[in-house]
Amino acid sequence: MGALELDAGPCTLRPWHPADADSLVHHANNRKVWLNMRDGFPHPYTQSDALDWIARARAARPVTSFAIVIANQVVGSIGFELRSDIERFSAEVGYWLGEEFWGRGIATAALKTATAYALQTYKLNRIYALPFSENRASIRVLEKSGYRREGVLRLSVFKNGQFLDQALYAFIAHRRPE
Ligand SMILES: CC(C)(COP(=O)(O)OP(=O)(O)OC[C@H]1O[C@@H](n2cnc3c(N)ncnc32)[C@H](O)[C@@H]1OP(=O)(O)O)[C@@H](O)C(=O)NCCC(=O)NCCS
Numbered sequence: 001m002g003a004l005e006l007d008a009g010p011c012t013l014r015p016w017h018p019a020d021a022d023s024l025v026h027h028a029n030n031r032k033v034w035l036n037m038r039d040g041f042p043h044p045y046t047q048s049d050a051l052d053w054i055a056r057a058r059a060a061r062p063v064t065s066f067a068i069v070i071a072n073q074v075v076g077s078i079g080f081e082l083r084s085d086i087e088r089f090s091a092e093v094g095y096w097l098g099e100e101f102w103g104r105g106i107a108t109a110a111l112k113t114a115t116a117y118a119l120q121t122y123k124l125n126r127i128y129a130l131p132f133s134e135n136r137a138s139i140r141v142l143e144k145s146g147y148r149r150e151g152v153l154r155l156s157v158f159k160n161g162q163f164l165d166q167a168l169y170a171f172i173a174h175r176r177p178e
Contacts, residue, residue, distance in 0.1 A: 004063065008113035011106050013066040013078060016057040020067055021050040023074040027098030035160060036135050037096060062122065068097060068110050075101050078114045082122060089125040089175065091118060095141075102137070111145040115171055125175040132157065133165040142169040 006013040025047055027033075034043035042049045057065035057079070065079035076097035083090040093114065097107050115127055131138040133152055143149075147169040155163040 006066070006113050006117055008068075008109040010070065010104065010109050011075070012069045013110060013114060013117075014069060015063050016054045016065060016067050016074075018051065018054055018058075020054060020074040021047055024050040024053065024067075024077075027075055027100075028077075028096070030099055032099055033096050036132060036138065037094075039159070041096075064091075064118075064122075066114060068095075068106065070101065070106070076107070076110070078107075078110050080114075080118050080122070080127070082124075089123070091122060091124055091127050093118070093127050093129050107138075107141045108144045111141055115145060119171075119173045123175075125173050126170055128168060128170040130166040130168060132159065133167040139167060139169070145171070147171045 004015055025045055028041070028050070029043070029045035031043060034041055034045075057063075064082060065077065067074040068076035068078055076095065078093070078095040080091040080093055082088075083092070093111070095107055095111060095114075097110075118124060118127060127147075128150075129138075129142055129147065130153065131142065133139075139149075148171075150168045150170055153166040153168060156166050157164050
């Protein structure tokens with residue numbers, strides 16, 4: 001598992017390690033990050049939350065959760081939820097980056113690399129994301145990574161005391177049925 005490392009240019013992507021907990025708390029414990037995530041992403045984000053997250057990520061097979069690493073420090077996360085049954089060729093992608101690193105193209109580099117890896121490794125035809133429609137930065141990241149807008153899920157989430165729209169973006173691989 002330790003050998004898996006994806007070069008994304010300005011960052012690398014690799015599986016989580018228990019030693020990442022301090023760095024994970026440092027970057028994840030941020031209300032501005034939490035505001036754009038599902039409520040399953042805790043706030044405040046404690047050491048125990050970090051250790052739970054890392055343990056779950058390490059137990060999963062195949063590996064679907066990756067630390068975003070710059071200069072040997074974990075600065076964010078990107079991962080996939082593989083769907084099942086008739087949606088088994090689809091996955092949802094999710095990601096976040098520590099605020100200190102925003103605006104340098106890092107999430108875009110991570111998403112491009114992770115998308116290519118996931119399509120090939122999990123043999124997917126479709127990867128989708130559901131950013132809140134007001135999350136312009138994430139929507140730009142998806143557009144720059146080749147994801148296309150498919151629609152809006154009107155008032156589909158309740159976050160921070162408000163009903164919000166989600167935008168649906170997807171990357172299609174155009175696999176042929178085997
Ligand atoms: C979304 C997030 C991952 C982006 O990471 P990043 O490394 O800063 O992204 P990039 O630098 O690759 O690209 C950001 C793009 O958004 C643009 N952008 C940033 N803030 C913006 C805003 N308020 N309005 C419009 N565009 C904005 C940037 O200009 C850039 O686009 P450009 O290259 O065309 O100029 C990061 O902001 C984050 O972690 N946010 C909190 C958690 C989150 O939203 N996760 C995604 C949930 S769907």
